[in-house]
Amino acid sequence: MTQTYPGTKPVTMESIDLTGGFWYEKQKLVRAVTMKNVYKRFAETGRFEAFRFSWREGMPNRPHIFWDSDVAKWMEAAAYYCRKQRDTELEAIVDEVVEEIEKNRMEDGYFNSYFGLLEPENRFTRRGDHELYCFGHLLEAAIAYRDATGKDKFFRLMKDYADLIYRVFYVEKSAAFTSPGHEEIELALVKLYRVTREKKYLDLALYFVEERGREPGASQIQDHLPVREQKTAEGHAVRACYFYCAVADLALETGDETLLSTAKTLFDNIVRRRMYVTGAIGQTCVGETFMGDWDLPNQSAYAETCANLSLALFARRMSVLDPDSVYADTAERVLYNSFLSGMSLDGKSFFYSNMQEYNRTVSRRPYSDRHRIFTPAPTRVEVFGCSCCPPNVVRTVASIADFQYTADENTVWMHQYFTSEAHIGDRTLTVETGYPYDGGVKITYLGGAGRLALRIPGWCRDYTVTQNGKVITPEVQRGYAYISVTGGNEIVFRMEMPVRFVEANPRVWDDAGRIAVTRGPLVFCMEQIDQPDLCLRDIRLSESADYRLIMDETLGVPVLCTDACVRHWENDILYADSAALEMCRVRLIPYFAFANRGESDMVIWALKL
């Protein structure tokens, strides 16, 4: 029976500064390179221009139904980057977009750069055409922008729009549909509720959530069952997890235990049955959906960047509701593996789909479209037709600190390990760590009496905790070590980070007989380019072998070098008796760093010696 902590609140990034280390560097990279790159691509393709309502027949770059959401997510990221330090460059762009929204919105507050210009008469008639989805992202951006800059025009415009939607969908029920085709607005409305405390926005969010479930068979958009009857994660993975985020948010805001247990059931189904070891979800390209329990094929894994991220967002919300470390463990698993893999190390290009195994032979098969096995793109690209992932990446990196803490009056829970300084009420926490490469975390706590709860990661088998120099053995409850603190405390949490082999449940067909190499939160993989003369799938690793962690100069990340074995195979024959093994030297790289050196075969699941 889960216990809700009604006093627990998320600690949002406004209270936290990353001051160094892994995510700080990522934030710098994204600000310096990715924000500009994504802006440039969006500008080239007409996404910003669309807000001007300037397109006419015959011109290139005809507006598209989801462009508003792409720009909105970029603007949300821009807002986050303006928070600590005002940024005239970014603000100029956002302010201009806001001007255009004000100029081109309908009188009653409706704004959509596609429908507003091209089909105003058809607004709110086509459920699947992303109007409410676009609004949701614009709303999230507007809230973030007001928080960051104090400028409130964007916010007022979106609040007007929210009021319109409330009137049309909740009061009059005059639209052609009753809930959106792509969930997103629900979680955005909860954000609006939280900053205004106007109950109508919470009511509207709950209404949208409870309106779903009237079309048996429509699991693609989670419409197959009423929300409280949904027990398994079905359908389009991004829609699903945005939906589950809202369910969790509403559970927290309303205290409705049935919504909480629904969220828990769905979360459990994902992480215990339908998630790749890298935290990736959405096993199939067909509809970009979940498949059934245990069905986790590696070669055809779809694993959309947005989907993986949405699992982390769902997990983060669950951490607020329920202090069980499985939630932050899951967020960590996603963030350091199949979320980060969505962006190239140089910050310029992206994966839509994050493959879990790559065999270029498969992609070279001469299939006609009719019989196409899904073959993922082998390398990242700088621009997509459907460009939801890049702006999702930048806004998440910019606001990564949202994942670090939750707190109530008495306790601060540290869910993630980021080098940072945070002010939580009257408490100040300074963290220094080499995570994810090093398991040492130095924490300085200043504040009144209370508790500090440190997540013991699920991968961590051995650790020590010292408090002001003395070794302590704090009580561990549901994966958190609870330390009593008061005044000034220096806490050193040292997690042993050996290389560990992970296996999958025997019911996972593809992974039987294989292991995944992990070190701390990182899943490792092997790329052909590092062992060009070896058969990747035949490499046998030993858990007790020596693994040297060395810096790879090309990739700029630490990689593992070790001794391994492969079969010694004579004469290129096809079938023969068991072959003897011979030694070889192999290199494993963090999964998030794969496909940064061109097309290369890749495996996560290796053989064990």
Place this chain on the structure above:
Amino acid sequence: MTQTYPGTKPVTMESIDLTGGFWYEKQKLVRAVTMKNVYKRFAETGRFEAFRFSWREGMPNRPHIFWDSDVAKWMEAAAYYCRKQRDTELEAIVDEVVEEIEKNRMEDGYFNSYFGLLEPENRFTRRGDHELYCFGHLLEAAIAYRDATGKDKFFRLMKDYADLIYRVFYVEKSAAFTSPGHEEIELALVKLYRVTREKKYLDLALYFVEERGREPGASQIQDHLPVREQKTAEGHAVRACYFYCAVADLALETGDETLLSTAKTLFDNIVRRRMYVTGAIGQTCVGETFMGDWDLPNQSAYAETCANLSLALFARRMSVLDPDSVYADTAERVLYNSFLSGMSLDGKSFFYSNMQEYNRTVSRRPYSDRHRIFTPAPTRVEVFGCSCCPPNVVRTVASIADFQYTADENTVWMHQYFTSEAHIGDRTLTVETGYPYDGGVKITYLGGAGRLALRIPGWCRDYTVTQNGKVITPEVQRGYAYISVTGGNEIVFRMEMPVRFVEANPRVWDDAGRIAVTRGPLVFCMEQIDQPDLCLRDIRLSESADYRLIMDETLGVPVLCTDACVRHWENDILYADSAALEMCRVRLIPYFAFANRGESDMVIWALKL
């Protein structure tokens, strides 16, 4: 450098009686059950009726372009069954078909139950519509029928038709195409040449073979390169191997070394790069074709029964040209595994595609047609829309003795081990064996001085040979043990038949880290139905464990029982540390016997302890 033996001839089934054992029982089953069943299905679907030219618009069972070939192959099987003992039932059916051919053929000898009735004006205009393919099978049937019964009307009708085709395609070149869309006629024409010694039929066969290769890109029908430039097996697998059969036949009849080396090169490419361990070929459903070297996925393997058989037919022809045991090894591999799997143990139903692995989860995925991963039928069926496989099975079983011997004046090569009595020139060979379950072969040779060459199967590591009670150590050349014989000899050849593990080249992605269990020529597999509580893919076998061969009462075949291990997995979690192993008892069945007890997951490639 291969050495041709121009004096070597195939020893055909007319010289051989199977007198007991494995294939004798199969022949009895096919005669008693399958011939009737296939006939019944063909009659129901209108295939026999079509010869009457009785169909009119509005009637059911409109004739189809390949029905003549289905009936022809059945008639060929009927002919083989009439050989040893006249069979009025079968002959009545064939004679009636022959009457209809005579009645309904065109004056110039053309016969086709589709074109003749429905599109006579379009004869020889559409390369892809199987006219010459149908004729080829009718010709094979006619030759076999005359041999078996002495009745020659069928033969004369087909000889007339061959003369027409010679005139149209070779002399006048007046057809709309110059070589068939589906090879078959070439090898049939060589058969006609052999029984008539009329050179024009050989010329025509050679012409058809050399006419191919004028459409770069048309590898689907082996038209991408001139025959002597083809180095890899490409395109539709059945077409390809029927084509390669003809190339081998022509190499033998013409002595053309370039054709021989082409045949060798193509054979090598198949068995060394593109063949499953069960002898199956044609890796993909897309176009029913070969894929590239080493690309042997198990779950999606197409492995059409006709394709697998056609590899055995090709191998048999190579045995005549070149006494290297790889050819008969390959024929054995196919016949006892992926050919035999094409028919159910009760003789009533068939597989078109012979899966190499079955995971029902894959077949349950909710894919739309557009994204369909090929999922094979989980159980055999009694009738197909495209019914090429069943009559191919019956004619092959009926004439299986064709595979047993080749001979020249001095030497008899025993390629396969069948309990039989054979008269080869002035030599009589009697064989008794429990093959494929037992490796003992007792041979009685009566005849003049010469040699008996026994194939040492590629799987056989230990054997003894005695001659008239004395142990001998015959010289082994290219896989054959050459024994000098004269007068009366009793030779006992005893092959040790332990369970042996086979591995695939490390370049075969799917099979890395796994083994195939074999015993003698049989490949074994595991079906879920035999170990319902175990995860099939997680079972770990030991080569040195005790394997009991026991008779399975349901299947009626011997199966292997052994101790194995699986992982002990706690709590149904998805990812965890390496799990300990626990013992279990497992049952392996011959691959050819799979899918005879309903739908069941199946694996060939297991883990090794």
